[in-house]
Each structure stands twice: as C-alpha cells, then as structure tokens.
Amino acid sequence: MTSEAFVTIVGMAIVTYSTRAGGMWLMRFASPSARTERWLQHIPGSVLAAIIAPAVIAHGIPGAVAVLVTGAVSLRTRNLLLAMASGVITVYLVGLLVK
Amino acid sequence: MSTIERADAPPQPPRFTRSGAIAGARQGLPLAASIFLVGMVFGVLARHAGLTLAETLLMSGIVFAGASQFVALGLWALPIPIAAIVFTTLIVNLRHVLLSAALRPWFRDLPLLRTYGSLFFMVDESWALTMGQVRAGAQDRAFLLGAGSLMYLAWVSSAGTGYLAGSAMGDLSRWGLDFAITAIFTALLIGMWRGRADLWPWLVSATVAVITWRLLPGTWYIVCGAVSGTVTGALIDDE
Structure with a gap:
C-alpha cells in the first residue's frame, strides 16, 4: 500500500465518521424542543423517499x-425479505419484457 | 421535552443489552444479505480500479459507506487526487448528519462511548431499521449496534470476496439485484406510514430528489430531497 493511498483512505474515514457523529453532536447545543422533535420525525421518511425516487426512475x-409491487407486498405481508424478493424479481421479469 | 416532564418520571438509564443487539442483528439479516451483494460488486470494481486487496479491505473496513466508496473508485487514479476524493466523500456522506440528528432523542442519556461507538455502524440501512424500532416504541439502544455490526461484517467480507472473485461474476444489474436495496427501502418506507400527514413530506422529498438528481452531481439529491420533505412536514404540522 502506498502512503498516498493510505492517507486518502484514512482521510475518507475521518470525514465519514465526522458526518455520523456530527448530527448527534450538533443536537447537544440545539436541545430539541417538542417542535424540533416533531420536525425530526419527518426526517426518516423524507430521506428514504429521496433515496428511492431517483433509483426507481433510473x-x-x-x-x-x-416499486409498486414491492409496496403492495410490503403492505400486505409486512415481510421485508418477501418484499425485497418481489421487487427484484419484478425488475428482472419486466426488464425482459421491455427490452 | 420540558425539564418538568422529565422530573415527573424517575430517571432510568437507557437499556443497552446483548439481547437488544441480537434483535438488531436478526432484523438486519435480510439487509446484510443485500449489502453483501453490493459489497461484492465493490470488491470487483476496486480491483478493476487498481486498488490492492489491502487497500480495498482498509477502505471498506474504516470508511464503511457504500456510495462514497464507489465514488472514490471513480476518482481513483495515479497520482491519487487525495483532496478531491476526501472532499467528495464528505459531500456524499453529508446526509449522515441528518440521520444522526434524528437518533438524538432516542440516544439521549446514553453513555458517550456507547452513543459514538454505535454511530460508527450507522449506515442508511441500519439507521432505517432503528428508526422503525424507535417508532414502534422499542427501548433497547443496542439495536443499532447489533444491526450495524452485522452489516459491517457483510460489507467488509464481501469486499474481499468480490475482489478475489474478480471479473468472473459478470454484471449483477442484469439480474435485477441492484434493485434489492431500493426494494428494501420501499418496504421500510411503507412500514413508516403513520397517516396522511406523511403524504406531502414524502411526495415533496421524492420530487425534489428527482429534480436535483438530474441537475447536481453526487448524492446532493438525498440532502436536498430530505431537507425539503422535512421542512414541508414541519410547515404542515404548524398549521
């Protein structure tokens, strides 16, 4: 391993851990109000929606x-693995039809 | 939360047990399996980009952030553009700040080592599972550590496997396997649905994400979509 590669990878690790610790650390000073906590509750769904939408378009x-099949299976069964499998199989099968 | 409310309830140390970690690992298993597949792709591509096996394992082992690692492979050249790769990694992983902030209320009062140790294992997948637990009213804070460390094992071991398997694997996207993580995120999102109050934040987030994904490089679209979605939710709450 060259020292340049080592420095690069360690640098990546430091900035990445900083982002992981950063949100938690910053909230120490914010001392979340009831309003902030309600606001925070909207983060998870919004982040997931933001990751999913472009991936689906792609x-x-x-x-x-x-994504419709996955949503329907998930709604009916609440089974993560089953929902994932149905999504992967659908992408593959519909992909064969569309191509 | 006001201090008066806290004074009413006797202060109890947050639970952080082995069984909580095991529950996390158990629930994280399907996600760890799909992370393993993505990690193998990373290993294959890392070899292709000219990294040594040791460099590949070190990157997966101490960075542990898929999207940014793939971006780094895209920038990898000789001589290595150190500043560009490190800065791009920061941008791609900025979303972690939001995720980590969302965990704050649940991790409050937990000893620092447990909190900041657990956070190393916070990836999109382990965080999403954990937030599902928080919403379901779970109490054991070791859940994130359990789910995340299983995913960590999957990520590091698969990088080595993929690297050694080399180019014999072919293109995983041909089999629809690159959709696995999107499908899992979709199922997790469905599980987070609490009612109509979620509709507009999610729609705004998805729309803004798609637009910024078209316009901006990297993973800015996640930050832009998530921020606009959460602001929308807060505005609706205030009405």
Whole structure:
C-alpha cells in the first residue's frame, strides 16, 4: 500500500465518521424542543423517499412497476425479505419484457 | 421535552443489552444479505480500479459507506487526487448528519462511548431499521449496534470476496439485484406510514430528489430531497 493511498483512505474515514457523529453532536447545543422533535420525525421518511425516487426512475418502467409491487407486498405481508424478493424479481421479469 | 416532564418520571438509564443487539442483528439479516451483494460488486470494481486487496479491505473496513466508496473508485487514479476524493466523500456522506440528528432523542442519556461507538455502524440501512424500532416504541439502544455490526461484517467480507472473485461474476444489474436495496427501502418506507400527514413530506422529498438528481452531481439529491420533505412536514404540522 502506498502512503498516498493510505492517507486518502484514512482521510475518507475521518470525514465519514465526522458526518455520523456530527448530527448527534450538533443536537447537544440545539436541545430539541417538542417542535424540533416533531420536525425530526419527518426526517426518516423524507430521506428514504429521496433515496428511492431517483433509483426507481433510473430503472425506468421495470423500476416503476417493481416499486409498486414491492409496496403492495410490503403492505400486505409486512415481510421485508418477501418484499425485497418481489421487487427484484419484478425488475428482472419486466426488464425482459421491455427490452 | 420540558425539564418538568422529565422530573415527573424517575430517571432510568437507557437499556443497552446483548439481547437488544441480537434483535438488531436478526432484523438486519435480510439487509446484510443485500449489502453483501453490493459489497461484492465493490470488491470487483476496486480491483478493476487498481486498488490492492489491502487497500480495498482498509477502505471498506474504516470508511464503511457504500456510495462514497464507489465514488472514490471513480476518482481513483495515479497520482491519487487525495483532496478531491476526501472532499467528495464528505459531500456524499453529508446526509449522515441528518440521520444522526434524528437518533438524538432516542440516544439521549446514553453513555458517550456507547452513543459514538454505535454511530460508527450507522449506515442508511441500519439507521432505517432503528428508526422503525424507535417508532414502534422499542427501548433497547443496542439495536443499532447489533444491526450495524452485522452489516459491517457483510460489507467488509464481501469486499474481499468480490475482489478475489474478480471479473468472473459478470454484471449483477442484469439480474435485477441492484434493485434489492431500493426494494428494501420501499418496504421500510411503507412500514413508516403513520397517516396522511406523511403524504406531502414524502411526495415533496421524492420530487425534489428527482429534480436535483438530474441537475447536481453526487448524492446532493438525498440532502436536498430530505431537507425539503422535512421542512414541508414541519410547515404542515404548524398549521
């Protein structure tokens, strides 16, 4: 391993851990009010929606169909693995049809 | 939360037990399996980008953040553009600040070592599972550590596996496997639905994310979408 590669990877690790610890640390000074806590409750769904939407668009029609199937299976079964499998299989099968 | 409310309830140390960690690992298993697949792809690509096996394992082992590691491979060249890679890593992982802040109310009063140790294992997947637990009223704070450390093992071991397997694997996207994580996020999102109050924040977040994804490089779209979604939620709450 060259020292440049080592420095790069350690640098990546330091900034990445800083982002992980940073949110927790910053909230020490904010001392969250009831309003802040309600606001924080909106973060998880919003982050997931922001990650999902472009990924679905990137997969085109198969992605759009698959996300609907995944949502429906998840709603009915509440089973993570089953929902994941249905999404992957749908992307694959619809992908065969569309191509 | 006001101090008066806290005074009413006798102060109890937050629970942080082995069984909580095991529950996290158990629930994290399907996600760890899909992380393993992505990690193998990372290993394959790292070899292709010219990293040694040791560099690949070190990166997965101490950075442990998929998207930024893939971006780093894209920038990897000789001589290594150290500043560019480190800065891009920071940008790609900025979203962690939001995720970590959201955990603050739940981790309050936990000893610092446990809090900041657990946070090393906070990735999108372990965080999403943990937030699901928080919403369901779970009490054991070791959940994140359990779920995250299993994912960590999957991520590091798969990088080595992928590196050694080399190019024999072919293209995982041909089999739809690159959709696995999106499908899991979708299922987690469905599980977070509490009612109509969630509709607008999620729609705004998704729309803004798609627009910024088209316009801006890297993973800015996650920060932009999430911020606009949470602001929307806060504005609706205030009405």
